[in-house]
Amino acid sequence: MDTDSWLADTRTSYDTVAASYADLMGDALAREPYLRAALALFADSVRATGGGPVADVGCGPGHVTAYLNELGVDAFGIxxxxxxxxxxxxxxxxxxxxAGTMTDLDLPDASVAGLLAFWSLIHVPDADVPTVLGEFRRVLRPxxxxxxxxHVGDETRHKTQxxxxxPMNVHVHLRRPDQVSDRLRDAGFTVEAHLLVDLDTSAPGAVLFARRQP
Incomplete structure (x- = not known):
């Protein structure tokens, strides 16, 4: 599938489910202590590097963006x-x-102090991951x-509802932390840590901390 096709399908799908998704996710972080801890560590890391604007890429209805702002981070959503x-x-x-796409972020070079992509890379095909990670590196400060x-796994699922x-028409790409770490290193990041969550459920996840190399 070419880039324009999966972007169009993803945009249409999330336009369709936006209201229902917002209702379901409004209090999601209240049920996720480990994710809240990861966000607090991320906020500390932003402050430790001098602070500044932070991009929440794939922000959805903005609940994570808002939580980061509650933590004292100047976050905005795309x-x-x-x-x-x-x-x-x-x-x-x-x-x-x-509104914007992570394949071509409308942000100047080295303009953000931190970048978050929480479960938004899952719809990006393998062929386009280097482009996306290259955009993340471009807009991040050294x-x-x-x-x-x-999501953690070794398969791609077609989500139709x-x-x-x-109705939806998106592909959900499950990946292992070591695979994502290798992609990040290739894109010019240093990988610092990862956290596995929900290991005994049908939808285990991973949170990975990295940093843009100079």
Missing amino acids: DLSPAMTDLARRNHPGLRFE GGPLLLGF GYGGH
């Missing part, structure tokens, strides 16, 4: 789905949200922290 960013602005007035969250039973 999402492929205009319906998601509309909801994010409505639910979190005063915070910045904009030494800036990167936090990735993703979700979040309230609405």
